[in-house]
Amino acid sequence: MTMLTRRNLVFAGAAACTVSLRPALAQSDELQAVVRAFAANAPVREGKVQIEIAPLVENGNAVPIAIRVESPMSAADHVKAIALFNERNPQREVAVFHLTPRSGRAVVSTRIRLATSQKLVAVARMSDGSHWSNTVDVIVTLAGCIEGS
Amino acid sequence: MARTLINAPASARRGDIIEIRTLIAHPMETGFRPGPDGKLLPRDIIRSFSCRYDNELVFSMELHSAIAANPYITFHTVATASGTLHFSWEGDNGFAQSEIHNIVVT
Numbered sequence: 001m002t003m004l005t006r007r008n009l010v011f012a013g014a015a016a017c018t019v020s021l022r023p024a025l026a027q028s029d030e031l032q033a034v035v036r037a038f039a040a041n042a043p044v045r046e047g048k049v050q051i052e053i054a055p056l057v058e059n060g061n062a063v064p065i066a067i068r069v070e071s072p073m074s075a076a077d078h079v080k081a082i083a084l085f086n087e088r089n090p091q092r093e094v095a096v097f098h099l100t101p102r103s104g105r106a107v108v109s110t111r112i113r114l115a116t117s118q119k120l121v122a123v124a125r126m127s128d129g130s131h132w133s134n135t136v137d138v139i140v141t142l143a144g145c146i147e148g149s
Numbered sequence: 150m151a152r153t154l155i156n157a158p159a160s161a162r163r164g165d166i167i168e169i170r171t172l173i174a175h176p177m178e179t180g181f182r183p184g185p186d187g188k189l190l191p192r193d194i195i196r197s198f199s200c201r202y203d204n205e206l207v208f209s210m211e212l213h214s215a216i217a218a219n220p221y222i223t224f225h226t227v228a229t230a231s232g233t234l235h236f237s238w239e240g241d242n243g244f245a246q247s248e249i250h251n252i253v254v255t
Binding site: 061062063066086089090091093094095096097098099100102103104105107108109110111112113114144 | 166167179181202205206207208209210211212213214215216217218220221222223224225226227229
């Protein structure tokens with residue numbers, strides 16, 4: 001452990017800033033872990049899923065988001081569930097939608113909270129057991145979750 | 150009773166895919182937010198939502214703290230027969246509410 005000097009503090013602060021400003025290149029381990037857990041260790045492929053969200057969000061308290069999955073939504077081939085995860089809120093889970101062939105169309109939308117700029121991952125579980133995902137980066141200017149302090 | 154808004158067609162043709170939009174007044178207190186005394190406010194959220202069409206489950210959702218206050222949820226269903234859509238929300242502190250919407254299918 002290095003001595004906590006004024007200089008060290010300044011360096012530490014600068015390092016923290018660069019970390020938070022740099023766009024994450026890879027998904028964080030924690031995010032990968034929850035996606036793997038949802039897919040029960042089955043392979044998750046990119047595709048079929050589309051997250052619709054503004055790339056630049058002004059207010060993180062209520063961010064409109066829509067998720068659509070390419071699927072005929074027939075009894076033989078439909079989307080069973082769509083899970084939405086985030087990278088940097090206090091909790092990784094955002095929501096899980098459960099669909100049936102009677103849903104007709106695999107399109108859902110809601111409004112979410114985003115604590116800071118981060119990645120969002122949507123994972124769809126199909127009736128044949130395959131998993132498909134989509135990842136988006138969102139920049140948040142006013143954070144949700146921290147007001148009232 | 151929390152206020153709810155349900156936007157769904159009153160009538161549809163058989164086989165049509167209809168969009169249903171729901172909104173319920175609820176603070177969705179995250180459990181991560183400090184109150185005026187600096188202590189975390191206890192979590193108070195809606196944890197689940199479901200829609201039954203003539204008693205058959207057509208859509209459900211698990212909600213977490215990251216869902217914004219006054220949860221707004223949209224989804225689709227196929228208009229199969231005239232009947233009743235039954236919506237229900239359940240959450241912390243025994244929160245439970247349900248609403249119905251009648252639809253005429255021709």
